[in-house]
Amino acid sequence: MFYLSKIEHKLTLPPSLLALPIGEAIHTELERLFLDKVIANLGLCTSVYDIISIEGGSIFPGDGAPTYLVVFNLIMFRPFPGEIITAKLVSSDADGLRLSIGFFDDIYIPTHHMPNPNHYVPANSTKGTWFWDFDEENDLSFGINYSDEIKFQVQSVSYPPIPVEQPKESKPFAPMLISGSLDQDGLGPVTWW
Template structure:
């Protein structure tokens, strides 16, 4: 689920940070740049793990700040295909489910990847949503938001930033995880206990 990535970056250190020790000031700048951001192909940045080296400190002519080249490692959230992760239900519609980890919400389970056979019926508590129900041995197992839902990572996409966005489209997500529930042991934890 989490892994490290090593990155080199050249950054300008604003002079108002000169009162701090250098590594601390650079770490703060890096956190501002990378934390909670998605880097394409690398995943979502969770934390700055450590700083490997700080080089430079060159002041360009006409610039009132020093520029450093820093090598550092980031903790990235990048699930691998086939990994099993527990999440919570965020939305449930006729096109599938949307799951959330709390810090990452763009996990979708399409209808084709739901347990087979399953059907949906209107949710009595929320008119905009539906409730998916898995039929197994003539018994109904509802997919509700009561407990944790385990899903298997089916694929991860990093869509490129759209040039134009339609007015009523949903907000752009730079990283989308597609999950699958169609296997034994997946779905709400209570199904298997």
């Protein structure tokens, strides 16, 4: 789920940070640039772990800021396919579930990855509840409620291309999407098991 990623970056340090010790100033600027940002095919940056090396400090003509070549490690969030994660239910609609793990909210469980057999009961046009029909003969089904902690298995992690134009009524662009599944034993709300 979390791993270190070694990055080499040419960093221009703003003059406002030059009063700080160089290591602290560079760490502050790296956090501003990378923290809470998605890097395609690497994941979501959660922290600057350490700085391995700092070289340079050249000031180019016409520029009042020194430029350094910095090698550093970032702590990245990118779950691997097959990993089991516990999350909270954010929304439930006819297309499936949307989950959150607190710092990341773009986790989706599509309808074809829900426990089978199942059915959906709409509460209104945008919300509803999914049910797992555990024993159809005895009319025994288990609902997925908004207060539930849900265990899911990661199916895929994708990085959609940035749209050129986005209609106003569409949902906000997500630079990283996780698709999950509840269709195995032990998955779903922890209260089921």
